[in-house]
Amino acid sequence: MVRAFAPIIERNSGGSILNILSVLSWFSIGGAGAYTAAKSAEWGLTNVLRLNLAARNIRVAGLHVGYMDTDMTAKISAPKANPADIAKIAIDGIEADSYEILADDLSRKVQKDLAGGVAVLYPELFQDTTKKELHQNGDL
Template sequence: MDISRQTVLVSGANRGLGRRLAQELLTRGAKVYAGARRPETVDLPGVTPLALDVTDADSVAAAAAAAGDVTVLINNAGSHTGVDVLTGDLADVRLELETHYLGSLAMIRALAPTIAANGGGAILNVLSVLAWVNYPPVGAYGAAKSAAWSMTNVVRQQLAPEGIRVSALHVGWMDTDMAAGVTGAKSDPGEVARLAVDGLRDGADEIVIDELSRRVRAALSGGVAALYPQLSH
C-alpha cells in the first residue's frame, strides 16, 4: 500500500498513540482525519479535526458522512477505567466494551462500505498484548481488547472480498498518559506509530510491536500454565 495515496481516519487522535499515528501518516504524505470527542483539542497542523465519539451512534454516522474519501480506518480510541471486574461498577466495565469492542465495530460497520466504494484499503485495530493475557488490575480493559481481537478475526474474513485488509496491532505499555502510573518498561509511542504504519504499508495481518507481545503470543499454545505460571500447583 502506498501510504502517500491514502486518506486515513484515526480515532482518538488528539493525544497519545493516536496523535503519533496521525503525525506519522502526515509525514508520509497521507491525508488525515483526526477524530476526537473534543476536536478543538486536536493541535496537529495539517490534519482535519473531526468530532467523533465511537460510543455514540449519531457521532459515528456523522463522522462517516464527513469523511467520504476515506481508504484507511485506524481504530485507536480507547478508555481505561481500572475497574475491578468482580467488585467494580458494571457501568465502567460496559464503558470498556463500548469503547474498544463495540465502538471499533461501529466504526468498521460505518466506514467499510465507504472504503470499498473508494477502491478498497485497510483497517487497523489498535489492540494490546492484553488481548492475549489478562490480569486483575486491567481486567475489564483486557477483556474488551480480547473481544476486539476476536471481532478483528471475523471482519478480516468478511471484508477481504471487498478489497479491505484488516490488521491488528499488539503492544504492551506505551509511554502515554494512560500508562503514567506504570513503572515498568514502556514503548515509545512514536516508534510504535512508525512500526504500525510500516505494517499497514506492508499489508501485515498482525503487527506485533515489542518483545513482551511476541513472548505472550508464543505462549498461547501452552495454555493456562504457560500464561499464568503463578497458578501452577
C-alpha cells in the first residue's frame, strides 16, 4: 500500500501515512501471541518507513490503541474506546506532526512502562506461583 501511495503523496508536496497499531505492539497477553507478533512487526515497519520516507516529505505515524469497540472485540468485556473518538485523536495527532499517537490511557501506560523492562511489563513472571500457572496453561 505504501509503495503505491508514497509517489502520489510525494508529487502532492508530501503528507502523512498513518499505521494503525495496537498497545500489543509493545506488550503481550496470554492467547494473543500471533496478534502481538504481527503488530510488533508492523511497529518495526512503521519505524523503517519513517526513516525511508522522511526525505520525501512524508511523515509516518503509528496509532497505538488498546481495545476499541469493533466486531473483533465484541466478545471482550473490558472497557473499549469509541472508534469515532479514536479517529479524532488520530487526526489531531497527524495535524500535530506526531510520530507516535497514543490513543488511550493503556497505550500511554504501556509506552511508559517499556523503560522499566520485563519486570515492569510482566511482574507476574517474578512470582513463583504465577510462573508455574503460566507454564501449566501453556502460556510460557
